Amino acid sequence: xxxxxxxxxxxxxxxxxxxxxxxxxxxxxxxxxxxxxxxxxxxxxxxxxxxxxxxxxxxxxxxxxxxxxxxxxxxxxxxxxxxxxxxxxxxxxxxxxxxxxxxxxxxxxxxxxxxxxxxxxxxxxxxxxxxxxxxxxxxxxxxxxxxxxxxxxxxxxxxxxxxxxxxxxxxxxxxxxxxxxxxxxxxxxxxxxxxxxxxxxxxxxxxxxxxxxxxxxxxxxxxxxxxxxxxxxxxxxxxxxxxxxxxxxxxxxxxxxxxxxxxxxxxxxxxxxxxxxxxxxxxxxxxxxxxxxxxxxxxxxxxxxxxxxxxxxxxxxxxxxxxxxxxxxxxxxxxxxxxxxxxxxxxxxxxxxxxxxxxxxxxxxxxxxxxxxxxxxxxxxxxxxxxxxxxxxxxxxxxxxxxxxxxxxxxxxxxxxxxxxx
Amino acid sequence: xxxxxxxxxxxxxxxxxxxxxxxxxxxxxxxxxxxxxxxxxxxxxxxxxxxxxxxxxxxxxxxxxxxxxxxxxxxxxxxxxxxxxxxxxxxxxxxxxxxxxxxxxxxxxxxxxxxxxxxxxxxxxxxxxxxxxxxxxxxxxxxxxxxxxxxxxxxxxxxxxxxxxxxxxxxxxxxxxxxxxxxxxxxxxxxxxxxxxxxxxxxxxxxxxxxxxxxxxxxxxxxxxxxxxxxxxxxxxxxxxxxxxxxxxxxxxxxxxxxxxxxxxxxxxxxxxxxxxxxxxxxxxxxxxxxxxxxxxxxxxxxxxxxxxxxxxxxxxxxxxxxxxxxxxxxxxxxxxxxxxxxxxxxxxxxxxxxxxxxxxxxxxxxxxxxxxxxxxxxxxxxxxxxxxxxxxxxxxxxxxxxxxxxxxxxxxxxxxxxxxx
Numbered sequence: 001x002x003x004x005x006x007x008x009x010x011x012x013x014x015x016x017x018x019x020x021x022x023x024x025x026x027x028x029x030x031x032x033x034x035x036x037x038x039x040x041x042x043x044x045x046x047x048x049x050x051x052x053x054x055x056x057x058x059x060x061x062x063x064x065x066x067x068x069x070x071x072x073x074x075x076x077x078x079x080x081x082x083x084x085x086x087x088x089x090x091x092x093x094x095x096x097x098x099x100x101x102x103x104x105x106x107x108x109x110x111x112x113x114x115x116x117x118x119x120x121x122x123x124x125x126x127x128x129x130x131x132x133x134x135x136x137x138x139x140x141x142x143x144x145x146x147x148x149x150x151x152x153x154x155x156x157x158x159x160x161x162x163x164x165x166x167x168x169x170x171x172x173x174x175x176x177x178x179x180x181x182x183x184x185x186x187x188x189x190x191x192x193x194x195x196x197x198x199x200x201x202x203x204x205x206x207x208x209x210x211x212x213x214x215x216x217x218x219x220x221x222x223x224x225x226x227x228x229x230x231x232x233x234x235x236x237x238x239x240x241x242x243x244x245x246x247x248x249x250x251x252x253x254x255x256x257x258x259x260x261x262x263x264x265x266x267x268x269x270x271x272x273x274x275x276x277x278x279x280x281x282x283x284x285x286x287x288x289x290x291x292x293x294x295x296x297x298x299x300x301x302x303x304x305x306x307x308x309x310x311x312x313x314x315x316x317x318x319x320x321x322x323x324x325x326x327x328x329x330x331x332x333x334x335x336x337x338x339x340x341x342x343x344x345x346x347x348x349x350x351x352x353x354x355x356x357x358x359x360x361x362x363x364x365x366x367x368x369x370x371x372x373x374x375x376x377x378x379x380x381x382x383x384x385x386x387x388x389x390x391x392x393x394x395x396x397x398x399x400x401x402x403x404x405x406x407x408x409x410x411x412x413x414x415x416x417x418x419x420x421x422x
Numbered sequence: 423x424x425x426x427x428x429x430x431x432x433x434x435x436x437x438x439x440x441x442x443x444x445x446x447x448x449x450x451x452x453x454x455x456x457x458x459x460x461x462x463x464x465x466x467x468x469x470x471x472x473x474x475x476x477x478x479x480x481x482x483x484x485x486x487x488x489x490x491x492x493x494x495x496x497x498x499x500x501x502x503x504x505x506x507x508x509x510x511x512x513x514x515x516x517x518x519x520x521x522x523x524x525x526x527x528x529x530x531x532x533x534x535x536x537x538x539x540x541x542x543x544x545x546x547x548x549x550x551x552x553x554x555x556x557x558x559x560x561x562x563x564x565x566x567x568x569x570x571x572x573x574x575x576x577x578x579x580x581x582x583x584x585x586x587x588x589x590x591x592x593x594x595x596x597x598x599x600x601x602x603x604x605x606x607x608x609x610x611x612x613x614x615x616x617x618x619x620x621x622x623x624x625x626x627x628x629x630x631x632x633x634x635x636x637x638x639x640x641x642x643x644x645x646x647x648x649x650x651x652x653x654x655x656x657x658x659x660x661x662x663x664x665x666x667x668x669x670x671x672x673x674x675x676x677x678x679x680x681x682x683x684x685x686x687x688x689x690x691x692x693x694x695x696x697x698x699x700x701x702x703x704x705x706x707x708x709x710x711x712x713x714x715x716x717x718x719x720x721x722x723x724x725x726x727x728x729x730x731x732x733x734x735x736x737x738x739x740x741x742x743x744x745x746x747x748x749x750x751x752x753x754x755x756x757x758x759x760x761x762x763x764x765x766x767x768x769x770x771x772x773x774x775x776x777x778x779x780x781x782x783x784x785x786x787x788x789x790x791x792x793x794x795x796x797x798x799x800x801x802x803x804x805x806x807x808x809x810x811x812x813x814x815x816x817x818x819x820x821x822x823x824x825x826x827x828x829x830x831x832x833x834x835x836x837x838x839x840x841x842x843x844x
Contacts, residue, residue, distance in 0.1 A: 045572060045840040062484035064837035071616040072838070081618050084572040084840070102578075135841050150467060150506040194493040196503050395828055395836065399821070406817055414817060415486035416494070418467040418506070419557050420842075 025330025171267030172209025447752025594631025
């Protein structure tokens with residue numbers, strides 16, 4: 001069955017699969033071009049601002065403050081169609097995207113399906129150590145963390161209480177650092193005084209990093225600064241130690257068994273199944289190698305961007321898996337499509353590295369902005385202002401800002417709900 | 423295993439099971455009494471403001487705007503303990519609440535576990551027609567409604583589109599009226615312009631009421647006013663017709679088959695299993711009959727309140743299943759406990775009927791306040807002011823009010839997220 005929606009009088013048909021940072025950046029530009037007939041397909045109905053997802057997972061923000069309906073973001077334009085559906089494959093020769101039996105024809109295809117977690121060949125760990133990629137993940141992690149405190153309060157056996165009050169975060173990249181810092185602050189400040197049999201401030205929060213330092217994409221001094229700030233919050237940082245076992249009872253790290261009721265996974269990235277759809281060989285992380293202009297070799301009509309692809313910069317090194325890279329790649333694709341429609345040729349993608357930021361906790365963040373290194377309160381203010389600015393609507397900015405100001409003043413969090421069951 | 427927490431030096435031990443309106447009303451008063459050693463047990467970690475839950479189900483509000491952690495609401499007092507756990511029974515002779523193998527001793531027990539839905543002997547309808555009692559319910563209903571529009575947009579067959587765009591609400595009480603009105607406005611206003619293959623405004627919203635009029639606890643003229651306002655929003659109201667079949671394809675009402683992808687259940691109430699715990703005979707709706715002072719016959723130390731119980735007022739008629747009744751009963755129980763501790767006897771519960779309110783939609787509500795009947799915009803303003811006032815914190819009031827003002831001005835809703843899967 002081919003697509004029954006009648007063909008449209010507009011120019012070239014562009015199909016974007018995935019409405020994360022890369023897909024949305026391309027879609028926002030192309031939606032404004034009346035000569036483009038744009039279809040955006042995503043499994044979910046919302047675009048998610050992942051850099052603040054850890055705040056949903058730790059009870060600070062509600063899902064609607066970091067996610068917005070895709071069709072609302074692209075809404076009201078007659079040349080744009082949004083489909084919530086699951087892509088099952090790509091027919092490169094017919095130039096059609098497959099959604100089950102349905103086929104969506106394209107002239108240009110943009111694959112921006114992001115990445116999932118990698119458990120380094122230990123997928124059996126997944127149920128015990130959930131990762132943080134979706135709103136469902138965030139709600140489940142929030143449930144696990146808060147339930148552990150509830151169970152400890154109801155628990156009469158001291159040993160069990162110890163296990164319940166131990167939270168292990170695996171992976172010392174930005175997500176791991178932000179999660180660990182936020183959980184430590186939740187336990188020390190937001191939950192203070194709410195319990196009677198336990199002191200939530202005595203919870204152990206461990207951050208496990210297999211590599212030699214935290215935040216490896218950051219300049220080294222900032223890694224040590226972040227680690228010092230985490231330690232001040234009471235987080236135990238274990239570097240140079242890999243997880244060798246993970247089950248319902250806890251984790252084994254560098255030979256040591258750590259009983260823990262809550263283990264969270266913020267390590268390892270595995271690209272989405274795009275390589276299989278396209279019938280190309282992926283790299284070890286499942287990413288699709290592309291040419292410097294972000295197209296598939298021999299298929300200039302197919303772009304693969306963001307965490308789904310791997311492309312080397314001028315220095316021969318692949319670009320890091322950052323929102324900023326996906327964003328710029330999305331805009332580059334949109335520009336390339338428009339250039340082609342105007343009869344001009346493609347250009348290689350260049351990443352403009354403006355810097356990197358990571359939040360540690362109250363008054364504490366680390367940032368490299370251009371060549372400038374910042375930490376502490378100044379970096380924290382910049383993190384806040386920048387992230388408020390990156391939210392997609394005035395309304396979200398207002399809502400998140402009021403939430404943050406209230407939390408800053410009261411040390412409390414506004415979304416400490418346990419929803420659903422494990 | 424009896425409770426291992428050491429006995430406390432305070433006076434009488436009060437255990438409250440259930441932190442809805444009734445339980446929380448009692449708990450808030452008793453928590454302030456240092457002579458009372460209070461334990462509150464609930465399956466969930468949050469108290470829920472149910473009158474606004476339909477706004478979560480229809481994408482207007484986020485869960486943290488209508489729910490707050492119970493231990494936060496009662497927090498910081500050394501005579502109060504909050505347990506998130508599932509009560510499994512009551513040992514009346516030993517005066518202990520059973521939580522699995524654990525036993526919590528009480529001197530006074532308050533059962534306030536509320537009610538679930540009743541499918542009138544057709545529990546097999548439950549998966550096809552979810553009810554609205556919990557945050558999980560609200561998130562699931564929101565998912566069903568929004569997914570139906572998404573599927574209709576992706577659907578090429580006109581007949582299927584018709585079924586997908588038909589939403590049936592069963593039950594013409596306040597929840598049914600509020601749901602139907604809110605869904606009609608969602609389709610007509612909030613989703614307008616977001617789709618390309620369908621016009622969401624053409625969705626059929628049906629409200630099925632087995633009785634002769636909507637809002638039966640309201641004065642009759644207000645019922646007709648609410649019905650007229652719903653019809654103006656495009657809701658089809660079917661009165662005097664009962665549902666005789668319900669499955670994945672739709673419902674049968676008064677002999678007519680209505681194909682519908684989304685059926686929501688707002689009819690019928692069945693009390694929680696409290697009667698079984700207490701070993702007493704329940705009425706047909708599963709409610710526990712109590713004496714006029716809200717205690718169990720022969721058990722002056724056990725109170726059963728809110729939707730869990732049935733007690734007749736001075737006019738010989740049972741009190742209606744309203745939040746206000748539960749609220750006043752909770753306060754009455756707290757007063758009775760304090761009176762007893764002071765050596766005074768019990769008093770019968772009297773319900774002070776201040777009135778009833780129900781929202782229909784934008785600028786439209788119905789209200790009886792004392793003996794005054796109100797409808798239209800004035801009732802709508804009163805509904806809003808009153809409900810903002812009933813929220814438990816300044817922060818929630820501020821958040822909900824900004825959300826409402828934004829929605830009123832833009833005709834949009836801020837929480838149109840599809841989370842989880844069916």
